[in-house]
Amino acid sequence: MSATESGALPETVEIYDTTLRDGAQLEGISLTVDDKLRIAEQLDRLGVHYIEGGWPGANPKDVEFFQRAATELDLEHSKLVAFGSTRRVGGDVEDDVTLGNLLDAGTDVVCIVGKCSAYHVTEALRTGKDEGVAMVADSVRFLKSHGRTVFFDAEHFFDGYADDPEFSLRVLTGAAEAGADCLVLCDTNGGTLPGEVTEIMQATCKKLPEAEIGIHTHNDAGMGVANSVVAVEHGAVQVQGTFNGYGERCGNANLCGVIPNLQLKLGCSWNGQDNLGDLTEFSRFLSETANVYHDHRQAYVGESAFAHKGGVHIDAMYKSPSSYEHCDPAVVGNQRRYLLSEQSGGATVAGKLEDAKLDHLIPGIDKRHPSVMDLLQRVKQLEHEVERDEGLAGAGGRLDVHAVIALAALLQLLPLVRRELVQA
Numbered sequence: 001m002s003a004t005e006s007g008a009l010p011e012t013v014e015i016y017d018t019t020l021r022d023g024a025q026l027e028g029i030s031l032t033v034d035d036k037l038r039i040a041e042q043l044d045r046l047g048v049h050y051i052e053g054g055w056p057g058a059n060p061k062d063v064e065f066f067q068r069a070a071t072e073l074d075l076e077h078s079k080l081v082a083f084g085s086t087r088r089v090g091g092d093v094e095d096d097v098t099l100g101n102l103l104d105a106g107t108d109v110v111c112i113v114g115k116c117s118a119y120h121v122t123e124a125l126r127t128g129k130d131e132g133v134a135m136v137a138d139s140v141r142f143l144k145s146h147g148r149t150v151f152f153d154a155e156h157f158f159d160g161y162a163d164d165p166e167f168s169l170r171v172l173t174g175a176a177e178a179g180a181d182c183l184v185l186c187d188t189n190g191g192t193l194p195g196e197v198t199e200i201m202q203a204t205c206k207k208l209p210e211a212e213i214g215i216h217t218h219n220d221a222g223m224g225v226a227n228s229v230v231a232v233e234h235g236a237v238q239v240q241g242t243f244n245g246y247g248e249r250c251g252n253a254n255l256c257g258v259i260p261n262l263q264l265k266l267g268c269s270w271n272g273q274d275n276l277g278d279l280t281e282f283s284r285f286l287s288e289t290a291n292v293y294h295d296h297r298q299a300y301v302g303e304s305a306f307a308h309k310g311g312v313h314i315d316a317m318y319k320s321p322s323s324y325e326h327c328d329p330a331v332v333g334n335q336r337r338y339l340l341s342e343q344s345g346g347a348t349v350a351g352k353l354e355d356a357k358l359d360h361l362i363p364g365i366d367k368r369h370p371s372v373m374d375l376l377q378r379v380k381q382l383e384h385e386v387e388r389d390e391g392l393a394g395a396g397g398r399l400d401v402h403a404v405i406a407l408a409a410l411l412q413l414l415p416l417v418r419r420e421l422v423q424a
């Protein structure tokens with residue numbers, strides 16, 4: 001744990017990846033055991049602190065994963081985590097199947113989820129509040145007695161706190177007293193706003209100043225990354241999330257956004273901070289392995305994250321890259337791109353000539369040069385004609401149009417250049 005005072009921005013944050021468990025619940029993906037092992041290897045290379053491998057016993061795939069992981073995975077930087085839940089209502093930890101499976105998984109670290117909302121305890125579990133607290137505390141104590149590092153995922157913590165703060169804090173306190181190593185506050189339904197996270201983080205850190213607090217958010221209100229960042233600003237030392245934001249419904253907090261925000265904007269260190277330049281490559285590797293389209297508009301790692309289209313923007317970018325970028329794309333392994341389109345200006349075309357190393361053929365060429373203006377008009381006319389004649393619309397179609405236009409424009413460069421040379 002960082003020596004930072006409870007409730008203050010920590011110097012170091014642990015990144016806990018749950019792509020292989022929560023992320024696998026994304027609609028439309030199915031990871032094989034081989035996929036999971038390959039992803040785990042790359043997560044280790046990237047340097048996340050923890051890799052949640054799955055829920056042992058929940059399905060044959062996760063059982064096989066933990067069996068094979070024990071011999072096939074040689075993790076250098078990350079620790080593998082087995083996930084499960086607390087003991088059942090009225091049950092005994094000693095013969096609880098889920099807790100037994102967690103031990104059988106053979107990992108040093110386990111994470112258990114338990115209900116932290118009075119409503120869910122009384123309505124979903126149909127039991128009393130005291131039993132709700134005991135289920136959590138007994139399970140943590142049992143796993144600790146078997147020498148495990150135990151994280152407690154406090155399910156529905158934020159919603160539960162809003163309804164009955166006393167109960168939600170009682171469950172957390174029970175987990176802490178039983179020896180939980182990190183109390184992870186979950187925004188399970190993903191509907192909490194950053195202001196509420198701030199308020200509840202402050203109250204929780206005040207109540208449990210000695211505890212390590214973590215955060216696990218979902219993106220249902222579009223706040224997954226924001227809520228994780230805000231929680232860290234108020235003392236969370238562990239962030240649970242998934243890469244590319246995979247997960248059920250609208251997904252989990254996207255670690256492709258969380259990690260650079262923490263490292264670049266807040267100055268927090270994490271295990272893999274020297275590998276931040278591999279983030280974009282990892283994000284694309286994950287999409288390919290999961291066989292899912294890579295979202296080109298993802299912050300930091302998307303193909304469009306540093307793509308400039310407006311002529312005025314590109315003109316300014318050539319003068320100073322910071323004019324329309326919040327960070328250097330190279331820092332996260334991404335690339336700056338200037339798009340040629342009907343919205344381009346002379347600077348884009350002149351820049352493309354420069355990129356193609358053709359600019360030196362036309363002495364004194366710049367964004368106002370007649371050849372550049374001529375080419376620019378052709379690009380605009382061509383885009384108009386292609387769209388009109390092909391009737392293309394929508395993001396996919398437009399991308400194709402841009403590819404066609406870029407190609408056509410480049411093909412037109414050579415005759416233009418030749419004409420310039422003849423005239424010179």
Ligand SMILES: [Zn+2]
Pocket residue numbers: 022188216218252
């Ligand atoms: Zn979750």
